[in-house]
Amino acid sequence: MRISVIGCGYLGAVHASAMAELGHEVVGIDIDAHRVAELAAGRPPFFEPGLPEILTSATASGRLRFSTDMADAAGAEVHFVAVGTPQSPGTDAADLRYVDAAFEALLPHLAEGALVVGKSTVPVGTAARLAARVAQVAPSASVAWNPEFLREGFAVKDTIEPDRLVYGVGDDHAASVLDLVYRAAIEAGTPRIVTDYATAELVKVAANAFLATKISFINAMAEIAEVSGADVTQLADAIGHDARIGRRFLNAGVGFGGGCLPKDIRAFAARAEELGRGDSVGFLREVDAINLRRRQRVVDLAVDALGGSVNERKIAVLGVSFKPDSDDVRDSPALDVAVQLKGLGARVVATDPQGIENARLRHPQLEYSASTRETLLDAELVVLVTEWPEYCALDPAEAGGLVSGRRIIDGRNVLDPRAWRATGWSYLGLGRP
Numbered sequence: 001m002r003i004s005v006i007g008c009g010y011l012g013a014v015h016a017s018a019m020a021e022l023g024h025e026v027v028g029i030d031i032d033a034h035r036v037a038e039l040a041a042g043r044p045p046f047f048e049p050g051l052p053e054i055l056t057s058a059t060a061s062g063r064l065r066f067s068t069d070m071a072d073a074a075g076a077e078v079h080f081v082a083v084g085t086p087q088s089p090g091t092d093a094a095d096l097r098y099v100d101a102a103f104e105a106l107l108p109h110l111a112e113g114a115l116v117v118g119k120s121t122v123p124v125g126t127a128a129r130l131a132a133r134v135a136q137v138a139p140s141a142s143v144a145w146n147p148e149f150l151r152e153g154f155a156v157k158d159t160i161e162p163d164r165l166v167y168g169v170g171d172d173h174a175a176s177v178l179d180l181v182y183r184a185a186i187e188a189g190t191p192r193i194v195t196d197y198a199t200a201e202l203v204k205v206a207a208n209a210f211l212a213t214k215i216s217f218i219n220a221m222a223e224i225a226e227v228s229g230a231d232v233t234q235l236a237d238a239i240g241h242d243a244r245i246g247r248r249f250l251n252a253g254v255g256f257g258g259g260c261l262p263k264d265i266r267a268f269a270a271r272a273e274e275l276g277r278g279d280s281v282g283f284l285r286e287v288d289a290i291n292l293r294r295r296q297r298v299v300d301l302a303v304d305a306l307g308g309s310v311n312e313r314k315i316a317v318l319g320v321s322f323k324p325d326s327d328d329v330r331d332s333p334a335l336d337v338a339v340q341l342k343g344l345g346a347r348v349v350a351t352d353p354q355g356i357e358n359a360r361l362r363h364p365q366l367e368y369s370a371s372t373r374e375t376l377l378d379a380e381l382v383v384l385v386t387e388w389p390e391y392c393a394l395d396p397a398e399a400g401g402l403v404s405g406r407r408i409i410d411g412r413n414v415l416d417p418r419a420w421r422a423t424g425w426s427y428l429g430l431g432r433p
């Protein structure tokens with residue numbers, strides 16, 4: 001099929017490449033000329049495992065092109081809108097200006113019978129509003145909402161082999177067109193749920209709200225463990241054996257971050273308030289508050305570990321990206337902790353296998369090092385805040401030979417406390433004795 005993907009960020013660049021990989025003829029549109037040039041040259045503007053390979057093969061095959069000109073989307077039968085919906089400055093609501101602008105810019109280019117498919121995460125009610133707008137200007141075109149559940153780090157796999165497909169549609173025709181787009185996944189037996197716009201929009205925010213709640217639940221248990229001497233990791237293992245609960249997404253630590261969960265739960269709460277049902281998801285405010293308290297907890301532990309002040313003390317921060325296998329530092333708990341410690345006067349050196357460049361753009365005041373060794377050298381305290389495999393595999397004896405004080409805060413509960421304590425380290429986990 002002939003497809004356009006409007007917006008080539010984390011979501012759109014992967015979606016465009018994956019659609020071309022599946023055999024479609026794709027044009028990716030973005031207003032950022034530098035980004036478009038990089039993508040066209042086969043270079044993803046961010047780190048995502050597997051993306052360089054499919055991007056290069058798709059651009060080389062001629063099935064994937066990129067452009068800054070919306071007119072190049074004109075020939076497509078299906079247009080995916082994959083632009084960002086960040087938090088609005090000064091409020092918790094989603095900022096819809098990029099979605100609205102993408103639809104408006106696309107309208108004059110819609111061919112007879114084209115389908116416009118929203119993939120961006122939007123407040124419930126947006127799709128119906130945009131469908132009405134499309135009907136006004138291009139009556140033969142239709143609108144669907146097809147939320148995306150991809151995880152950064154697994155984005156290519158999640159796009160090519162999704163665990164479910166959700167189509168919010170206004171008519172059956174839209175569903176049959178999407179079936180052609182996703183033929184490979186459907187033939188492989190991927191569950192497909194066809195529903196109205198409002199349900200499809202809510203599926204996405206409900207899924208993220210549930211995941212965020214699960215993480216904050218276990219982090220709340222970590223807080224109780226901290227005042228009662230219990231071990232939250234064993235607690236998670238034990239309750240996780242109950243298949244109704246499940247062990248996944250029950251890792252207590254410094255909490256969730258990234259470009260999705262934090263802003264999506266805030267936007268959901270804000271939208272529910274607009275609809276007069278703020279009380280229904282009022283718990284999401286609590287989920288957010290618990291999450292942010294864990295960052296503060298790591299900072300407080302650091303101050304305690306250094307005897308009441310971090311001023312002028314060298315602290316090695318392992319990790320700045322919001323999770324491993326990503327260079328994304330948006331709302332990253334790791335970077336937040338580094339910035340707070342720096343604000344308290346510490347001599348912070350932060351490292352990360354992929355995230356330094358993005359972190360430096362946001363927080364040039366921090367010192368960064370690409371080398372773990374150099375980061376650890378002469379540190380009086382080590383704070384592990386992103387569980388990259390190389391940090392999880394650190395050897396306590398070797399690391400002990402580099403630092404000037406054997407103190408470590410394991411902000412992701414990924415190290416073995418016994419092994420670290422056995423080599424003379426003071427080990428502090430979150431929610432662990």
Ligand code: UDX
Pocket residue numbers: 148149150151152153208211215248249250251252253254255256257258259260261322323
């Ligand atoms: C999330 C959703 O998983 C995805 O379905 C949606 O489309 C976008 O948002 P992503 O932001 O890539 O994906 O990250 P995810 O893997 O969900 O992790 C989110 C955050 O939660 C990370 O900061 C991670 O470190 C944290 N987390 C995750 C925990 O603190 N504990 C856990 O047990 C799991």
